[in-house]
Amino acid sequence: xxxxxxxxxxxxxxxxxxxxxxxxxxxxxxxxxxxxxxxxxxxxxxxxxxxxxxxxxxxxxxxxxxxxxxxxxxxxxxxxxxxxxxxxxxxxxxxxxxxxxxxxxxxxxxxxxxxxxxxxxxxxxxxxxxxxxxxxxxxxxxxxxxxxxxxxxxxxxxxxxxxxxxxxxxxxxxxxxxxxxxxxxxxxxxxxxxxxxxxxxxxxxxxxxxxxxxxxxxxxxxxxxxxxxxxxxxxxxxxxxxxxx
Amino acid sequence: xxxxxxxxxxxxxxxxxxxxxxxxxxxxxxxxxxxxxxxxxxxxxxxxxxxxxxxxxxxxxxxxxxxxxxxxxxxxxxxxxxxxxxxxxxxxxxxxxxxxxxxxxxxxxxxxxxxxxxxxxxxxxxxxxxxxxxxxxxxxxxxxxxxxxxxxxxxxxxxxxxxxxxxxxxxxxxxx
Amino acid sequence: xxxxxxxxxxxxxxxxxxxxxxxxxxxxxxxxxxxxxxxxxxxxxxxxxxxxxxxxxxxxxxxxxxxxxxxxxxxxxxxxxxxxxxxxxxxxxxxxxxxxxxxxxxxxxxxxxxxxxxxxxxxxxxxxxxxxxxxxxxxxxxxxxxxxxxxxxxxxxxxxxxxxxxxxxxxxxxxxxxxxxxxxxxxxxxxxxxxxxxxxxxxxxxxxxxxxxxx
Numbered sequence: 252x253x254x255x256x257x258x259x260x261x262x263x264x265x266x267x268x269x270x271x272x273x274x275x276x277x278x279x280x281x282x283x284x285x286x287x288x289x290x291x292x293x294x295x296x297x298x299x300x301x302x303x304x305x306x307x308x309x310x311x312x313x314x315x316x317x318x319x320x321x322x323x324x325x326x327x328x329x330x331x332x333x334x335x336x337x338x339x340x341x342x343x344x345x346x347x348x349x350x351x352x353x354x355x356x357x358x359x360x361x362x363x364x365x366x367x368x369x370x371x372x373x374x375x376x377x378x379x380x381x382x383x384x385x386x387x388x389x390x391x392x393x394x395x396x397x398x399x400x401x402x403x404x405x406x407x408x409x410x411x412x413x414x415x416x417x418x419x420x421x422x423x424x425x426x427x428x429x430x431x432x433x434x435x436x437x438x439x440x441x442x443x444x445x446x447x448x449x450x451x452x453x454x455x456x457x458x459x460x461x462x463x464x465x466x467x468x469x470x471x472x473x474x475x476x477x478x479x480x481x482x483x484x485x486x487x488x489x490x491x492x493x494x495x496x
Numbered sequence: 497x498x499x500x501x502x503x504x505x506x507x508x509x510x511x512x513x514x515x516x517x518x519x520x521x522x523x524x525x526x527x528x529x530x531x532x533x534x535x536x537x538x539x540x541x542x543x544x545x546x547x548x549x550x551x552x553x554x555x556x557x558x559x560x561x562x563x564x565x566x567x568x569x570x571x572x573x574x575x576x577x578x579x580x581x582x583x584x585x586x587x588x589x590x591x592x593x594x595x596x597x598x599x600x601x602x603x604x605x606x607x608x609x610x611x612x613x614x615x616x617x618x619x620x621x622x623x624x625x626x627x628x629x630x631x632x633x634x635x636x637x638x639x640x641x642x643x644x645x646x647x648x649x650x651x652x653x654x655x656x657x658x659x660x661x662x663x664x665x666x667x668x669x670x671x672x
Numbered sequence: 673x674x675x676x677x678x679x680x681x682x683x684x685x686x687x688x689x690x691x692x693x694x695x696x697x698x699x700x701x702x703x704x705x706x707x708x709x710x711x712x713x714x715x716x717x718x719x720x721x722x723x724x725x726x727x728x729x730x731x732x733x734x735x736x737x738x739x740x741x742x743x744x745x746x747x748x749x750x751x752x753x754x755x756x757x758x759x760x761x762x763x764x765x766x767x768x769x770x771x772x773x774x775x776x777x778x779x780x781x782x783x784x785x786x787x788x789x790x791x792x793x794x795x796x797x798x799x800x801x802x803x804x805x806x807x808x809x810x811x812x813x814x815x816x817x818x819x820x821x822x823x824x825x826x827x828x829x830x831x832x833x834x835x836x837x838x839x840x841x842x843x844x845x846x847x848x849x850x851x852x853x854x855x856x857x858x859x860x861x862x863x864x865x866x867x868x869x870x871x872x873x874x875x876x877x878x879x880x881x882x883x884x885x886x887x
Binding site for chain 3: 513514516520521524528529531532533536538541542545546547550553614615618629633634654657658661664665666668672
C-alpha cells in the first residue's frame with residue numbers, strides 16, 4: 252500500500268519541474284535544519300540534484316553531507332566527499348546493471364557503492380547479484396560482503412562466502428548473521444583464511460564451533476582489523492544480572 | 497497547547513508519528529518509578545518501559561479507549577515487567593543482607609540500610625503483591641485508581657497489599 | 673505465622689490512609705518504619721530518563737519512513753517492521769568496549785514468524801558500551817540517528833563504563849561514539865571499520881534478526 256502511493260508520488264514529483272523543485276526544497280530544508288551554512292547547502296543540493304537526475308539515490312548523498320557536518324568536517328572537504336560518494340554511487344549502479352539488474356532499488360545501489368568502497372571489485376559485485384536467489388537478498392548480500400571484507404577477510408574471500416551462502420539457498424536472516432559469526436571466530440583467534448574456509452564449508456552460524464584439533468585458538472595475526480591492541484580480552488558471558496540484587 | 501491522550505492518539509494514527517513522543521514523555525514520567533520499584537533495577541526498568549512503548553505504538557490502533565491510553569499502556573508495561581521479573585530468578589536470602597545494627601546511631605544511615613534490606617525482601621513477594629505494594633506505597637495511589645489500572649477489585653487489591661506488608665514485616669523481623 | 677508478626681487490621685487501615693481504631697504500640701512503630709523504608713527505597717532508585725524517549729522515538733521513526741524521508745525515498749522497497757524483542761547480554765569484562773546482541777524467548781501468544789519474505793524486517797535491541805572514565809558525556813551517533821551526537825546519550829555505569837540500549841533495524845549501520853560533545857571516536861571492538869570518506873573511520877555493525885550468534 253505504501254509503495255504504490257510512494258511510487259505514484261515519486262513519479263508525480265519527478266515528472267514535473269514543480270516536483271523537482273519540491274524535492275530540492277526538501278533537501279535544502281533538511282540540510283539547513285542540521286546547521287549547514289548556505290554555501291554548503293547550495294553545493295550539496297546541486298550534487299544531490301545531479302545524482303537524482305541520473306536516477307541515483309540522492310538521499311544517501313544528503314545523509315553523507317549531514318554526517319560530515321556533524322563531525323565538523325570543513326565545508327570544502329564535505330563537498331569533495333559527497334562528490335566522490337556520488338561518483339561511487341554511479342559506479343555501484345553500473346556494476347549492478349552490468350550483472351543484469353536494469354533498475355536496481357536505492358538500497359541495492361547504496362550497498363553496491365559501499366562494497367566498491369571497501370575493496371570489492373565491480374565484477375565481484377556482479378557475482379553477488381547473479382548469485383542472489385531473490386531480490387530481497389541483493390542489498391543484504393552486498394552489505395554482508397562489504398562488512399566481511401572490512402573485517403579482514405578480504406574482498407575475494409568475503410564475496411566467496413556470500414556467493415556460496417546464497418547458492419546454498421541460505422535465507423537473508425542467516426546472511427545478516429555472517430559478520431557476527433566472523434567476529435566470534437576472530438575473537439577465538441582464527442585468521443581470515445580459516446574463517447573463510449569454515450564459512451564456505453558450513454556456510455552459516457553452525458560453523459562457529461571450533462572442531463577438534465583444527466579449531467585451535469592462536470594469536471590474532473597482525474594487521475587484522477577488529478580490535479585495537481591493548482584492549483584486553485572479552486569473556487563471552489551470559490546475561491548480566493540486574494543490579495540492585 | 498496540552499493535548500489530551502485521545503487527541504494525541506488520533507494524530508498518531510493519522511500519520512503524525514512524532515506526536516507519539518508526547519505520550520512517551522508523559523507516561524515515562526508517570527510510570528517510570530513503578531517499573532523501577534517493581535523490578536528493583538533501573539536498566540531493566542528502562543528496557544521494559546522502552547519495549548512497552550514500542551509495543552503500544554505497534555498496537556495503537558487496537559486501543560479502544562484512547563482517552564484512557566495511560567491505563568491501556570500501563571497493562572502493557574505491567575506485562576513487560578512481569579516478563580522481566582520471570583527472567584530474573586533472584587535467590588532471596590535475607591541473611592545475606594546487611595545485618596541489623598544493634599546500635600542505631602544515625603537515623604539516615606539506618607534508613608539506607610533498611611532500604612537495602614527491603615530490596616531483597618521485596619524479591620520474596622509475588623509479582624501481584626509487589627505491584628500492588630509499589631502502587632500503594634511508592635506511587636501513593638488510591639485503591640480506586642489501582643483498581644482502574646489493574647482491572648482488579650478494590651477488596652482483592654487490599655488483600656494483596658496487606659499480605660505484602662505482613663510478608664515484609666515477617667522477613668524484616670527485628671529490623672523494623 | 674504467629675499473630676503478632678502480622679499487622680493488625682487497624683494498622684493496615686492506618687497504612688491505607690483510612691479511618692482506623694487505636695493501633696497496638698508495636699504496630700504503630702513498625703507501620704511507620706515500613707512506610708518510611710518504602711519511601712527511602714523508592715528515593716534511592718534512579719528513574720528512567722529522557723534517553724528512553726529518544727530510543728522509543730528512534731524505533732517509531734523506523735516504522736514511519738514516510739514521515740522523515742524526502743519524496744524519492746519511496747522508491748525503496750516497502751518495509752513491514754515488526755518488533756522482535758531481543759535481550760541484550762552484556763559481557764562481564766570491564767576493560768573492553770563491548771557490543772552484543774542476543775536472542776530471547778518470544779512472548780507467548782506471539783504469531784508465528786513467516787519465512788523470510790522480501791517485505792519482512794525486524795528491529796533488534798542493540799547495546800552500545802564504551803569504557804571512557806575520563807569523559808563527562810558519551811553519546812553514540814550514526815546512520816541510524818542521522819549522526820546526531822545529542823540524540824542518544826549513554827548512561828554512566830560503574831567503572832567508567834557507559835552504555836545505552838537502542839532499537840535498530842536489521843541491516844548495516846555505521847556509527848561512532850562522541851565524547852564530551854566533540855570528540856568522535858570509533859568503537860574499538862566493533863565488528864568492522866570503514867573509511868568514512870572524510871579521512872576518519874566509522875565503526876560498522878551488521879545487525880541480523882538473531883543478534884549475535886554464539887556457539
